[in-house]
Amino acid sequence: MPTSNPSGGRPSPAAISAVGLRKSYGDKTVLDGIDLSIPAGSVFALLGPNGAGKTTVVKILSTLIAADGGQVQVAGHDVAGSPDGVRAAIGVTGQFSAVDGLITGEENMLLMADLHHLSRREGRRVTAELLERFDLTEAAKKPAATYSGGMKRRLDIAMTLVGDPRIIFLDEPTTGLDPRSRHNMWQIVRELVSDGVTVFLTTQYLDEADELADRIAVLDGGRIAAEGSAEELKRLIPGGHVRLRFSDPSAYRGAALALGDIPFPHARPRPRGGAREEEALSLRIPSDGSQRELRSILDWLDAAGIEADEFTVHTPDLDDVFFALTGSDAPARSHQPDQSKESAR
Numbered sequence: 001m002p003t004s005n006p007s008g009g010r011p012s013p014a015a016i017s018a019v020g021l022r023k024s025y026g027d028k029t030v031l032d033g034i035d036l037s038i039p040a041g042s043v044f045a046l047l048g049p050n051g052a053g054k055t056t057v058v059k060i061l062s063t064l065i066a067a068d069g070g071q072v073q074v075a076g077h078d079v080a081g082s083p084d085g086v087r088a089a090i091g092v093t094g095q096f097s098a099v100d101g102l103i104t105g106e107e108n109m110l111l112m113a114d115l116h117h118l119s120r121r122e123g124r125r126v127t128a129e130l131l132e133r134f135d136l137t138e139a140a141k142k143p144a145a146t147y148s149g150g151m152k153r154r155l156d157i158a159m160t161l162v163g164d165p166r167i168i169f170l171d172e173p174t175t176g177l178d179p180r181s182r183h184n185m186w187q188i189v190r191e192l193v194s195d196g197v198t199v200f201l202t203t204q205y206l207d208e209a210d211e212l213a214d215r216i217a218v219l220d221g222g223r224i225a226a227e228g229s230a231e232e233l234k235r236l237i238p239g240g241h242v243r244l245r246f247s248d249p250s251a252y253r254g255a256a257l258a259l260g261d262i263p264f265p266h267a268r269p270r271p272r273g274g275a276r277e278e279e280a281l282s283l284r285i286p287s288d289g290s291q292r293e294l295r296s297i298l299d300w301l302d303a304a305g306i307e308a309d310e311f312t313v314h315t316p317d318l319d320d321v322f323f324a325l326t327g328s329d330a331p332a333r334s335h336q337p338d339q340s341k342e343s344a345r
């Protein structure tokens with residue numbers, strides 16, 4: 001579920017906007033004309049396969065590198081003309097973490113407070129408050145190098161918040177975290193947004209985007225392949241299917257052969273997932289999930305003598321969007337790709 005309803009029906013001012021954003025490394029074009037308009041107080045998720053350019057977008061928007069072309073405004077400041085204005089309004093965490101492992105969590109925070117020119121007293125107050133908020137008070141006096149991955153990410157975000165930024169960039173904030181830490185991180189994002197912060201998130205976890213984002217853009221081949229709410233994106237593509245799972249390899253092979261002759265024009269098993277599906281002895285039959293179509297499929301399976309050990313109906317999810325839009329053979333997968341979306345019949 002998206003974290004916020006930023007506009008409440010009224011148009012919000014854009015916290016981030018980009019028109020015709022371009023960036024190349026040598027003769028490799030990474031961003032080939034990207035347009036973005038992100039309302040204040042919302043969560044925007046940028047999805048894309050490895051190497052699509054997500055981090056490059058974050059680096060440009062956060063003034064770490066310069067674009068080759070296009071106009072970009074962040075918090076009302078032009079990134080090229082007024083980078084200091086942008087930097088004063090934003091916080092960045094993620095793959096280029098600011099945490100220094102050699103000093104304690106508290107010292108990291110105090111260092112940040114110094115960088116933001118807070119008085120000693122104010123720095124200590126903000127540090128104590130944020131360490132408490134991110135459940136790090138107990139570990140505050142320990143070197144950050146001894147922290148778990150989840151604790152480091154929390155410290156990283158806490159450090160970012162010392163400057164009270166109105167816009168936060170989270171570059172793959174939950175990569176490598178266990179499920180509990182991911183959910184904690186999601187909760188942190190929700191709290192930030194309820195305080196009015198704008199969150200720009202990059203992720204390879206589609207369930208994360210589905211869970212948090214008001215709007216999602218899929219970056220592929222240097223361009224935004226599609227943009228919209230999770231629901232809008234899911235409506236763009238036909239991802240529904242019936243999944244048959246077998247425990248007996250010969251039953252699976254027989255069914256795979258028979259399905260080549262299935263009489264419904266669009267219902268041939270799709271190549272998606274190929275080897276993995278084969279390993280799992282499962283077959284997918286594209287389907288809109290309607291009662292009429294499910295009945296036809298069941299009748300046909302009965303007539304063909306196919307008895308699957310498991311018959312599940314799958315409605316389109318962001319995985320399907322990702323597969324359809326990025327055309328990748330090895331796309332990112334959500335942590336629980338199918339379990340929550342399939343309903344057993």
Ligand SMILES: Nc1ncnc2c1ncn2[C@@H]1O[C@H](COP(=O)(O)OP(=O)(O)OP(=O)(O)O)[C@@H](O)[C@H]1O
Pocket residue numbers: 025030048049050051052053054055056057204
């Ligand atoms: N400094 C650089 N010099 C040359 N090429 C670069 C540089 N930085 C990034 N690239 C290339 O630009 C492309 C986009 O990289 P980027 O890190 O933005 O992708 P990404 O979508 O964030 O990938 P991932 O999901 O793997 O983190 C990649 O092909 C990468 O190899």
